[in-house]
Amino acid sequence: MKGTRVEGLRDLDRALGELPRQTGKRVAVKVLKNAGGPLAEAGATNAPLGPTGNLKASYGVGTKLTRRQSKLNRKQSPVEVYVGPNDPAAIQTEFGNEHQEAEPHLRPAWDAGKEKALDDIKTGLWDEIQKAAKRLARKAAKGR
Template sequence: MAKVTIKIEGLKELDRALGQLPKSTGKAVLRKVLKDAGEPVAQAARANAPKLTLHLTETTDVGTKLTRRQASLHKKQAKDDRAFSEVFIGTSDPAGMQDEFGNEHQAAEPWLRPAWDGKKDATLDHIKNALWGEIERAAERLARRAGRRR
């Protein structure tokens, strides 16, 4: 399984702000931002996907779940590299790997890598910019709830 890991460094203030939220809230905020940021990449991948059967176009998505096989491979690869939150962009269709990387009977027809390469800078900028707003909104919601409980 091909894997791209992105680490954004130098965001200590965002990390501290996330740390001040309850863990479940912080994780939900981060997942929302990551899913929103990944959607343009998924849209570009859908547009690039081979059109022979349209199956890759229909199954390409952004999400937090992997197939059982993908999860077992991911678990082996990420043993020491646990992330607070992860979001995946791709397809559950095994043909996606064959189209992306090719094999002895089929030439590679990349569709996901070019989508990522074309959108990665905008995606990372979206994460950096949107995360502040989502953290602030979550903190305001928590403060309102705490005010109502008193």
């Protein structure tokens, strides 16, 4: 799978850095979850129903991984949000194996929705950073 390069986020990163750390994290998580929602919905729509229907039902957006996934994942950012299924069969279904042909569901969702998701992240971060800064300013004015 090809990587996606995102440019022009330096100003957003600087603005997030000006917020208190926990506020910045909350803002980032909120925006990333909102942007990931449509990708998760599209992936679930693309997923084959299968005999149990677990794959479709397991799609979601969140900040937590299973214990096994956590061991395999190297954290790359202070804030990480994950989009996709939480079903062990998902990888086999997505990529296939010697007994099962690939039935991609998340890759097509990403390919179709990545531009909108990235745009939602950029615009959403600006909006949420401005709202958070205004809240902090109001709070500081009250505390004087």
